[in-house]
Amino acid sequence: MAPAPASRLRRESVVRAVAALLRWLQKHPTPAPEPIYLILTLKAAPVRRFEHKLRLPHSPFPSMSLVSDRLPADLPDDIDLLPSSALRSLPAATRRGLVLVDSRLRVPGGGGKAAGAKRGVTVPVDLSDPAWIESAREAARCVELRVEGGTCRAVRVGNGAMPREEAVENVVAAVEAAAACVPRKWRNVRALHVKSPESAALPLYSAPGSSSDQDGDGDREAPKRELAASAEEQGRVKRPK
Template sequence: MAPSKSVTLRSETAVSLVDPDQSLKASKALLAHMKKASKEKAANAEKKDLLADPEDEEGSKETPIWLTLTTKRHISDSRSLKPGKIVLPHSLNTDPEIGICLITAEPQRHYKNLVASDDFPADLRKRVTRVIDVGKLKAKFKTFEAQRKLFAEHDVFLGDTRIINRLPGVLGKTFYKTTAKRPIPVEIQARVPKTDGKRVKRTKDANTPNACTSAQLAGEIERAVGAALINLSPTVNTAVRVGHAGWTAEQIAENVDVVAKTLVEKFVPGKWKNVKSIYVKGPETAALPIWLTDELWLEQKDVVADGSDEAKAIIAGEKANIGKKRKSLEGQPEEAEPVAKKAKKTKAAKVDKDKLPESDDTKLDKEIADRKAALKKQKKAAKKALEV
């Protein structure tokens, strides 16, 4: 079936935000569908999984749930190797056995002391399995074998915002060929106080590193580990993990509302005017819409109404361009078929140039003149239609 040429004109009305009730309805429907599909899959399985958790008969509780955002134009001009993060009301990573590698600015010893301090939570200290500065990281993990070993030893990698842009050159494609374990930026330098609403310039001291306190470092790590990660790329589709199948519908809906609002306001150019649709989905499910735009295009100049004078002028101009690009071949002699190459040329194979027919340029000149005249008429008609 041929695609429709009808176009929805952009309205100037404000776009409404995501309705929390719609998010909750979609979350309930998605969880119910995933549980039903998991039961059917387990019932139709030829072999029963004896190692499966008996308390998790309705499917894996760790199955991710995604929020999918589609925009009218690309969300970014280039692929970003530094993921953005959105702090969620319900953390995505609460596993007490997760391994965290913290990559800091120099000196490494000062940040190790912060983690070992009494002000740093003991349960979080068990999860921070390595603290290393960028200088030692570059010297110790030069080879691919060492980088792959480091990649496998930890579950989450955090990078100081001051050195996060240097890490792609240090860690290479071992870490950056996928988005699974790219270092997450964390702000661990000293907080600058404000006086009368203005930040006071920090006095530099060679003996004192520019670092936050142990409590502030712990808070930054907790927020980064449980945050939703945004990996920007030149595309109109962006997926963000917002929950797991083992959560309640209320928890997923709350995360969806926060991610949708923050993602659009912080990362989407043009904000809500550039958003086409927002969905929630599982890895193998259909996408359930929670918000759809009434506006197809971003700007008024991008579209014209069907049957208008502007549309007629554009169509007339396109036809004129087609005629302009084509060249007439009538009246020209047909090209001779290519002659196969021979090892030795003979006199009989040589072509007598005097016997070739002479080209008749008078016909060709007349056709070119006629086409130019027709093109001028079409341009005048198009210009008159635009002026009206």
């Protein structure tokens, strides 16, 4: 088996970009911490659609909420309890966090799926399992890299309230995991950026001979569209201008 290509990411580039982004977020406060995204741009789109779980050292979500009509005896202090009615209209702050949903809940007409799921990142949990909290925390550290077409994708890797070192560790882990699972690995990575929904994209890496301002397919708006799609999937509601 051929050895995996060595990492091409410089940690100091991540530290510099993350620090600048966190400073920007501090100067532009919001009611709830803004998500931080890794923007992955490939040289060539994969032939087949693929999905891959990236495990991060720290949860990228600033909060966790449990939607249930029963109170677990061991509910941790850092998990907020919400009634089942909250699924129909999740609070704004919850849309940026992780929502745990009691697996016994069923919404009429929902086909077993939680209503309002597209407004927040929801994970079903079995409260009868003694290890449900550990399972929930593990789920909170996993994000999905899903490539359906095109050469650009956004992955949530942090939030504006994270300590800088934790955000850096998450970005580095996400980059290495993503580069290891995409076709042709690092040889197919054109550029990497980090950004929040309203900030500029800050560069982390650009392949030799390429420019972060130019895509091979000539589509300079692709990163913005992919970020918008990921933000919609992960429950961010864009603020009116």
